[in-house]
Amino acid sequence: EAQVTQNPRYLITVTGKKLTVTCSQNMNHEYMSWYRQDPGLGLRQIYYSMNVEVTDKGDVPEGYKVSRKEKRNFPLILESPSPNQTSLYFCASSFLRGTREQFFGPGTRLTVL
Amino acid sequence: AQSVTQLDSQVPVFEEAPVELRCNYSSSVSVYLFWYVQYPNQGLQLLLKYLSGSTLVKGINGFEAEFNKSQTSFHLRKPSVHISDTAEYFCAVTPPQGGSEKLVFGKGTKLTVNP
Numbered sequence: 323e324a325q326v327t328q329n330p331r332y333l334i335t336v337t338g339k340k341l342t343v344t345c346s347q348n349m350n351h352e353y354m355s356w357y358r359q360d361p362g363l364g365l366r367q368i369y370y371s372m373n374v375e376v377t378d379k380g381d382v383p384e385g386y387k388v389s390r391k392e393k394r395n396f397p398l399i400l401e402s403p404s405p406n407q408t409s410l411y412f413c414a415s416s417f418l419r420g421t422r423e424q425f426f427g428p429g430t431r432l433t434v435l
Numbered sequence: 436a437q438s439v440t441q442l443d444s445q446v447p448v449f450e451e452a453p454v455e456l457r458c459n460y461s462s463s464v465s466v467y468l469f470w471y472v473q474y475p476n477q478g479l480q481l482l483l484k485y486l487s488g489s490t491l492v493k494g495i496n497g498f499e500a501e502f503n504k505s506q507t508s509f510h511l512r513k514p515s516v517h518i519s520d521t522a523e524y525f526c527a528v529t530p531p532q533g534g535s536e537k538l539v540f541g542k543g544t545k546l547t548v549n550p
Contacts, residue, residue: 355537355538357540362444362542364525364540364541364542364543365538365540367537367538370537380537412478412479414538421467421484422467422529422531423469423481423484424538425481426471426478426479426480427478428477429477429478
């Protein structure tokens with residue numbers, strides 16, 4: 323089944339404790355992206371990647387890191403999480419050509435205390 | 436740069452009534468347009484998309500949307516809603532090529548269908 327998977331689905335942590343949210347897709351997509359969803363703000367892009375070893379900042383990159391060592395994986399790293407990073411995070415992927423439809427993972431709900 | 440405005444943050448309707456969720460966009464270039472749906476505690480699922488051609492686009496679950504270039508709108512409609520349509524709906528745009536390929540989302544419209 324074609325899908326985007328994220329882990330963990332739920333995470334409660336404390337300020338300053340490094341964490342990683344994994345994202346993996348099995349559709350051979352070149353493009354991958356991370357979004358955060360906050361009430362009243364919709365989805366905002368954090369980082370994106372157009373291929374292996376190619377990443378760039380989105381609209382709200384502060385406090386986040388990403389890497390793209392393999393085509394299928396695009397982990398999101400919070401080196402020192404803060405309470406304002408409490409949010410619902412989505413990973414998405416798509417082909418660079420064609421319809422550009424993005425496929426979304428199920429989301430990771432992060433709470434930073 | 437593109438931007439998307441969803442004109443209603445919440446839309447309550449009764450079951451079997453028609454509904455229209457409004458979306459306007461701003462862009463200096465042509466765009467692809469999408470509507471996504473997010474059911475409670477789930478990820479986003481594509482409802483329909485407009486790439487080119489016919490301005491009336493049909494999607495899943497009986498939804499349709501009409502692209503109006505002169506009004507830069509892409510409103511979503513359903514003639515008769517069900518309780519199961521209760522969800523949050525997002526309009527999004529992206530340029531057909533070049534740039535960051537990112538989806539620019541509206542802030543969402545929460546549709547609540549009441550019995």
